[in-house]
Amino acid sequence: MRPPVIRIAGGTFYRSHPNSQSSHPNPPLFSRLSFELPSSPTRPQHWCVVGPSLSGKTTFLQILRGRLLSDPASARSFPYLSEDEVPARLRSPQRAVRYVGFDAEQNAGGLGAGGVAASAYLSARYESRREITDFSLRDYLLGNTELNPLRAPPGDGEGTASTQLLGRLVGDLRLSHLLDLPVSFLSNGQGRRARIARALLMRPEVLLLDEPFMGLDPPTVSGLSPLLRSLAEKASPRLVLSARPQDPLPEWITHLVYLRTDCQVGSMGPKEVVLDGLKKYVQGVGKGGLAEDERLPVHSLLHVGRVLGSAAPSASGTAAATRATAQDLSSTDTGAEPLVEMGGCQVRYGGKVALGNWSQQTPDGRRDGLIWTVRRGERWGVFGPNGSGKTTIVSLLSSDHPQTYSLPIKLFGRGRLPEPGAAARPLTFWDIQSRIGHSSPEVHRHMPRNHSIRQVVENAWADTFRAIPRLDGAAKRKVDAALRWFAPELRPNAAASAPARDDGRLGWADDCMFGEVSFSAQRVALFVRSMIKGPDVVVLDEAFSGMDDAVRDKCMLFLTDGECKRRDGAGRVVDGAAAAATAVGGLTGRQALICIAHVKEEVPDCVREWICLPEANTGAPARFGRLEGALREDEGRWAAVWGSA
Structure with a gap:
């Protein structure tokens, strides 16, 4: 019988050497961990690592690929890679075990x-x-x-x-x-x-995919899962995935590792056995026969085990979301001040149209490109397949796109270039940045990794990523309030250190570096940065991806209500801080929200207007509509958004 590809026998792992002198936290990770990935099992084993935010999913995958320090060093090995049948190019773990995840975006930039x-x-x-x-x-x-x-040696490959x-x-x-x-x-x-x-x-021999379906549109997810299944069945390569508790699992997954919130394994083994044990635990807590383990919160287990379907959303939904023309929708409340006005935007790169490759009828005749108005108080969802132009829209809003100067766009009633006879001066880049809060994968990629968590939040008051922010007393109180509110989600190993939650001290926010906390914590910090200042327009581009449902719902509640509401231990919404003591409130009627997401659960419940962009270069127009209720409460609404015109 061939040896396993990866063998871990009672290892404890650290980010730094346990005897090193450092001011940064260095807790033991996955103490006494044992795990084996067989090279040729009798029955195929397709693994998925599941756990809530801050449970260490990415850390677990990094351990499998040979990263982090093992104590003892001999506890982790890759015995199969020494076999004669393994090609010479795959004899080292660095080449044989490949990792694809979102932290790769932050290493080499671009595609990572x-x-x-x-x-x-x-x-x-x-x-x-x-x-x-x-x-x-x-x-x-x-x-x-x-x-x-350099010329590669013969046979290296x-x-x-x-x-x-x-x-x-x-x-x-x-x-x-x-x-x-x-x-x-x-x-x-x-x-x-x-x-x-x-x-x-x-x-490679092993491919580690860290939440591979995150940020992908439904049609792509439906195509990617069968591809991964065919690769897994051939064991070429062997696949290990990670997922959040609420994520549907591909039906071909056979084994699970479920992680607790303290970076320890809660359960491991065949999928049916693990899911059955978790189900009995939830039922036992619900009936009062078992005490809930705070390291294994019940609310994070309610949706574990759902199966990823193969069908993309269709047009079979109900009329819960109705379609409208651009000009009809933009006139729903003409009394509100327009904050964003796009009067026919078409973004081109040479002969390729990246956004607005359509024409539509308006009261002034047919016009090419995107026609869209966002007014104060409106809550918009922007949807569409990957490559349809959603990120381009965000770049036009934030004025990062050079074509903003030549397109018919007005922000806050003003254009980017001087207009004949206009009394107001044109908008500058700094004017726009000061009035728009923005969280997106692009901001995530460029945020300096050596910023502390506090510096990331305070960056909302800075002109650039590395500029010194200008904060008054009210701004400082807002920052402290937000850091205190999200301490369990932002502070590393918070679940294992009760004082971090109880004493209200915020020194950790200066000690914890942005690049050293989990992906979920990074996304929380960037979300807070986007809305903490109370900007005129809040743009959330995949802002909640990478969070488990409890963290995501806490962020959404903070978005709409600030400190005025909170969730109790059972997940119920209850009153939070008194109005007089509130430093951070939620969205107001003078602010607009623009949210981009590929999963309906990541769309805030307050979103009512929507736009769905077509597949790039199909010539089909964008579709508009209005929701009669929260998107995640009705599958029919989601289907109508993604349905054909």
Whole structure:
């Protein structure tokens, strides 16, 4: 019988050496962990690591790939890689075990661990000038991203890929039409699919996929899951996935690792056995026969075990969401001040139209491009497949896109260029940045990793990512209140340190670096940064992805009610701080919200207006509608949003 690919026998793991002298927290991670990934099991084993925010899903995958310090060092090994049948290029864990996750975006920039240079600022991805490091997607997938490549030794094969495999992957992952584009031009979802394709083309023994369906539109998810299943069945490569408790699991998953909130394994083994044990635990707590373990909160287990379906949302939904023309929808409340006015925006790169490749009838005749108005008090959802232009819309709103100057766009009633006879001066970049709060994967990618958590939140009052913020007394009180409110979600290992939650001290916010906390905690910090200042427009682009449902719901409650409401231990909404003691309130009637999401549960309940962009370059127009209630409460509403016109 062949040895396992990965063997962990009673290991305890640390980020730094346990005897090192450091002011940063260095708790033991997954104490006395044991785990094996067999190389040739009698029955196939397809693993998924499941756990709520701050439970250590990414940490667990990093341990499997050979990262973090093991105590003892011999507790972790990769015995199968020494077998004669393993190619020479895969004898080291660094090559044999590949990882695709969102922290990779923060290492090498761009697409992450592909050696593609990152831009220094947000607008760089939209500039027409091509730099020498603007490698095409084809070059990225084939590993041709070195400026001065060295000739590989004969038979090394690192980074090489067969034409047949390349053709299959780009077809299955819907990347064929993007092969000649620079990777910096890809949307967030397209970039994530490209990273998965690149990892598969390197033909590893094990592929670790950290929440692979995050940020992908429903049609892409429906296509990606069968592809991963076919790879898993062939054990080429062996797959280990991670997921949040609320995420549907692919039906082909056979084994689960469920993590507690203190970075320890709660349950591990065959999927049916683990799910049955968790179900009995939830029932026991509900009937009062068992005491709830705060490290295994019941609310995070309510949706565990749902199966990922293969069908994308269809047009079979009810009329709960009604369609309207752009001009009809924009006149729903003409008394409210328009904050965003797009009078026919069409973004082009040469002969390719990235946004607005359609025409529509208006009272003034047919006009090309996107016609859209956002007024004070409105709560918008922006939807559409990956590559349809959602990120481009955000770049136009924040004025990061250079074409903002030449397009018919007004923000806060003013344009970017001087107008003849206009009394008001044109908007500057700094005017716009001061009035729009923005959380997105782009902001996440560019936020300095050496900022403390406090610095990230205070950055809402700064002109650039590294500029010194200008805070008055009220602003400082807002920051302290938000940090105190989200301490359990932001402070590393908070679940294991009760004083962190009880004494109200905030020194940890100065000690914890943004790049050292979990992905979920990073997203929480960026969410707080986007709305803490009370800007005129709050833009949330996939802001809640990577959070478990409890953290996400807490953020959504803070968005709408600030400190005035909170959730109790059972998840019920109750009164929070008294109005007189409130430093941070929720959205007001003078603010507008624009939310982009691919999962209905990540759309705040207050969203009522929506726009759904068409697949790029189909010529179909954008569709508009209005919701009669919370989107996540009715599957029919979600289906209507994604249905055909």
